[in-house]
Amino acid sequence: GEYEKSVPIVNFYDISADVGNIRHEGGVTFNKGKKPEKMLYNLLSVFTNENDLVLDFFMGSGTTAAVAHKMLRRYIGIEQMDYIKDKTLVRLKVVICGEQTGVSNETNWHGGGSFVYGELAERSETLAGKLQLAENSEAVLDVLDQATDDGLLRPSILPDDLKKTRDDFLKFSLQEQKQLVMELLDKNKLYINLCDLDDEEMQVSEEDRAFTRSFYGMDKDTEALNE
Incomplete structure (x- = not known):
């Protein structure tokens, strides 16, 4: 028969040499959470091909998306923290401009491409936003009443129970009232389907x-x- 010579994939990868320079990669800092581009490069080289779709549902500083972009992979990145505009988007923009850190040499990267950024649409005058701006108990109760009327409370919360405990609710501090109402909201209903x-x-x-x-x-x- 015929034999084909191949090199097995190692089951141990030493990233210690790559970690020391990650603070320079991508032009953004991300303390205790940034991964080396070389590590993602090795993983994507093994598990994906050009034009494959890569999903990163904790985008963080954008290392996975940056490497996928340089390796000509399509990608979807998801992030719920507000630093995405100051870190993740900034990093992808400099990648498009041809920045030369990370695995740019390995991928012969000189810039190009594009990405689409979008946010989940929130209900107009979001309850969460109104709750944050509430300056007194009356305003907090207005948010709670609106959430009750619009069916935006967690399914386990009964409106009659809320009415019975309203006097006790008013004994809490303003911050505690806000926190409690936020916990009562059904987070899945704060966005527009x-x-x-x-x-x-x-x-x-x-x-x-x-x-x-x-x-x-x-x-x-x-x-x-x-x-």
Whole structure:
């Protein structure tokens, strides 16, 4: 028979040499959470091919997305912290401009490409935002009443129970009241579902509607149905 010579993949990778320079990679700092680009490069080299789709659901400083971009992989990055604008987006922008840190030499990277950034649409005048701005107990109770009327409380919370304990609720400090109401909110209902895109009560701007339709390819689907 025929034999093909191959080199086995090592089951141990020493990243100690790569860690020392990560503070310089990508032009952003991320204390105690930044990974070396070389480590992601090795992993993506083993498990993906060019144009494959890479998902990073804890985007952090954007190392995975940056390396995927340089390696010509498509990628989806998800982050819930507000530093994404100061760190992650900044890093991807300098990657597009051709920054030469990390694995730029290994990938012969000189810049180019693009990415799309979007945020989950929140309900207009979000309850969470109103709760943060509340300056007294009355304002906090207004948020709680609105959440109750709109069905935005956790399913286990009964409105009648809230009414019975209202006097006890008012004994808490303002900060404690805010924290308690936030815990009562059903977090999954603080954002607008795609099926409610055209609901006038959600007050989605025409610009956001157009972006959403483009992002999900909804207009293409409509055109296909009409053909």
